């Protein structure tokens with residue numbers, strides 16, 4: 001695949017578990033993100049204005065919940081930097097986890113690699129908060145980096161009046177942590193961002209299709225409305241069942257021995273939607289004799305996130321001349 005998003009940076013959500021203006025945790029979070037490798041784009045996502053989680057509000061969720069969920073959905077991993085309150089995590093952070101984890105089955109955290117840094121001006125390194133957070137990752141299904149661990153005690157002594165880290169040892173520790181976290185994210189999500197990974201899968205599915213096998217395509221075609229298909233024949237179809245049926249029927253016109261390549265000119269994902277547009281080059285065996293035919297299609301596909309998975313909601317393909 002010629003992929004325009006191949007060099008895409010990884011989006012890292014940073015959640016700080018303190019709302020205090022002079023928070024040590026936030027200062028440490030800034031010191032960490034300042035030392036992040038170039039491939040990580042760090043984005044502080046604020047949690048202080050999230051209304052307390054109440055399942056009764058899910059029918060018409062508060063705008064702040066929706067914005068928070070959408071922001072996390074755009075990210076590839078989450079870094080938690082938190083103080084310890086009463087040997088656990090502060091309520092604001094637990095609330096953010098609860099908001100992001102619901103509605104049931106639609107958690108925005110599911111599968112995202114996590115890193116934890118606990119911070120305290122006291123001596124014990126906020127171990128209790130660090131591990132209380134790790135406990136939630138089991139049910140949230142977030143693979144958390146195990147090593148290096150980061151329990152930052154005596155935070156007041158580590159930072160100067162401007163919030164910068166004083167010693168080169170601390171700076172090196174933070175930089176090493178971010179480097180290890182980058183490796184962890186790439187190991188856990190080898191395809192890079194979730195849509196980049198999906199697009200690699202999409203290419204394989206296209207290959208199956210031009211070999212007459214629509215099984216893998218079926219798994220990514222939406223069964224929800226709206227669904228549309230502007231086919232290479234010039235017609236257009238509407239409705240999830242109609243479109244899915246047509247994809248299956250059209251696949252039967254291909255014989256084994258075909259190949260295809262997606263030349264992606266643009267691809268992007270944001271919130272609930274993702275798209276790619278470009279050229280699909282194919283060498284397909286069609287018709288009674290299965291003679292190889294070269295073709296290039298101009299393609300735009302739109303995907304919708306449904307239960308955490310990208311589903312094909314629209315395809316426009318027509319022959320390039």
Ligand SMILES: Cc1cc2nc3c(=O)[nH]c(=O)nc-3n(C[C@H](O)[C@H](O)[C@H](O)COP(=O)(O)O)c2cc1C
Pocket residue numbers: 018019020022023024025026082083084085086087088119120121122123124125126
């Ligand atoms: C409600 C509350 C509970 C606290 N409990 C702990 C604790 O269990 N362990 C600890 O090391 N510090 C505890 N502290 C002190 C915090 O570490 C300290 O206030 C710290 O500055 C908070 O982090 P921040 O600077 O990022 O806001 C507590 C503070 C508050 C307000």
